[in-house]
Amino acid sequence: MFLQVMNMEEKMKFLEFVYKIANIDGEYAEEEIEIVNSYKNELGINEIPETDDINGIIEYFSTKEEVLKRIIIFETMGLINADNKIEPEEADLMNKMVKSFHLDSEVVEKIDMVAKRLQDVYDDVYTAIFD
Template sequence: MFLGALNAEEKKAFLQIAHHFAWSNDDFSDAQKEVIATYCLEMQIEDIDYKADQFDLKATLGVFKQKEHQKIVLLETMALAMADRLTHLEALHEGERAVLDTMIQSFGLKPNLARIYADWTKAMLVLTDQGKNLIAL
């Protein structure tokens, strides 16, 4: 929804982060694949070839200098976190939680921001489902 505000380098970095997050629990779900495909459409770029053994989360997070862009990355990552219809952040796999914690710390954001973003994302997912159902009527 907000990824269009990122520059080309940030878009590729975001996709790397998204893939890293999705694989951090060793289960890249179909729902997560769908979210990443949506990210690519929104940013109008091809998906990246993620290589876990060559990925450095902290270095990649360093690409995002503007506070607004850092918040976009966290907010959009929440869509991936909630893609499997979790009801709260505490239900995240420890690998996913570690990625979010590193993001929050690296960006110098308040930890409660993740909860607020997760709540907003859950509401948006419900609205998206309702929209799909309306179209199917």
């Protein structure tokens, strides 16, 4: 949704990051596949790069401006909430990101609430169209 503010290097790192997150719990759910594919389409990138481990990518984004960190948190929350369950590995990852990004807990809470509301809207739209 907000990925166009990224430069090409950031886009590549982001795509690699979300792919790794989607697989962090050992289950690449259909909802996660759809989201990763939509990111690939939005970014115009077909191949997911393999350049770093997940901690290295968190470190990479931790040096970026706050608005980009907020976008990464928002998009990550949307991805991990896509299958309506948060696995311990996903929760640990979010905690690591928040700590590394030095974001205020109130900001993170607000982003989380908005991401959940948006997911509810997407679920309602899907149900209205396909059920």
